[in-house]
Amino acid sequence: MVGIGLDIGSTASKGVLIHDNNQHYREILPTGWSPREAAGQLIEKLIYHAGLERSDISRIYATGYGRIAISDADKTITEIKCHARGVSILHPEVRTIIDIGGQDSKVIKVNETGQVIDFAMNDKCAAGTGRFLQVTATALGMDVSELAQAEDRSQMISINSMCTVFAESEIIGLIASGVSRNGVIAGLHQSVGKRVSAMARRLGIQEKIAFTGGVAINNGVRRALSEELSCEIIIPDLCQFTGALGAALLACE
Numbered sequence: 098m099v100g101i102g103l104d105i106g107s108t109a110s111k112g113v114l115i116h117d118n119n120q121h122y123r124e125i126l127p128t129g130w131s132p133r134e135a136a137g138q139l140i141e142k143l144i145y146h147a148g149l150e151r152s153d154i155s156r157i158y159a160t161g162y163g164r165i166a167i168s169d170a171d172k173t174i175t176e177i178k179c180h181a182r183g184v185s186i187l188h189p190e191v192r193t194i195i196d197i198g199g200q201d202s203k204v205i206k207v208n209e210t211g212q213v214i215d216f217a218m219n220d221k222c223a224a225g226t227g228r229f230l231q232v233t234a235t236a237l238g239m240d241v242s243e244l245a246q247a248e249d250r251s252q253m254i255s256i257n258s259m260c261t262v263f264a265e266s267e268i269i270g271l272i273a274s275g276v277s278r279n280g281v282i283a284g285l286h287q288s289v290g291k292r293v294s295a296m297a298r299r300l301g302i303q304e305k306i307a308f309t310g311g312v313a314i315n316n317g318v319r320r321a322l323s324e325e326l327s328c329e330i331i332i333p334d335l336c337q338f339t340g341a342l343g344a345a346l347l348a349c350e
């Protein structure tokens with residue numbers, strides 16, 4: 098059995114191929130303007146790296162915001178279900194998943210068999226998502242991958258604006274007034290941590306907690322979230338791939 102899971106996100110497209118339930122291959126590339134093209138490229142790369150032919154693939158399941166555009170998929174599945182499946186196989190002890198991606202954030206509660214029992218989602222506002230960090234990193238003349246290393250928590254400046262557009266203006270104003278850039282970055286991480294932890298508390302959190310999505314790569318947000326929730330957070334290996342992994346596992350079932 099060879100299953101492929103594709104997670105076609107707003108920013109990044111991730112793919113996982115599972116070969117006979119033991120060999121895993123993964124690929125990531127920017128989604129760009131065409132989710133369909135990104136999906137096609139992912140499938141080609143995965144098949145090439147696994148040394149297989151297209152006819153060897155048993156099933157392709159797609160998730161992520163771009164999933165509906167994928168004509169190659171045998172089935173589309175919600176991100177909620179895929180993240181739950183992906184995290185449960187890696188960390189069966191997890192009961193709450195916090196996923197922060199490019200344009201939404203989610204809190205998912207799962208039971209001991211990895212079934213979703215409840216969830217909350219913010220997909221209306223960019224604050225508390227990867228987009229917020231990308232926009233503000235650009236305003237600071239940086240790449241989003243440089244933020245965690247640069248933050249200086251000893252000089253933290255709180256960011257008051259809830260809206261991404263206003264936060265960008267606030268940051269430009271703060272920098273112009275001469276405050277520490279790295280203190281502003283610490284404030285940005287704290288702002289994301291506060292916003293997402295508030296959503297998690299509203300849903301009700303149960304330990305253990307896992308943090309997934311591309312934003313989980315950022316150590317500053319990890320720390321802020323852990324402080325706001327006053328508990329340790331598990332970061333699964335390849336935290337950006339748990340949705341694609343879940344889709345691939347479901348494709349193999």
Ligand code: ADP
Nearest residue numbers: 106107108109198199200227242310311312314
């Ligand atoms: P989507 O599925 O919506 O495309 P992802 O879960 O792939 O979202 O996460 C994308 C977000 O992850 C980006 O907006 C960015 O904020 C963050 N990100 C991606 N790579 C890195 C990195 N190397 N360091 C820090 N943050 C990152």
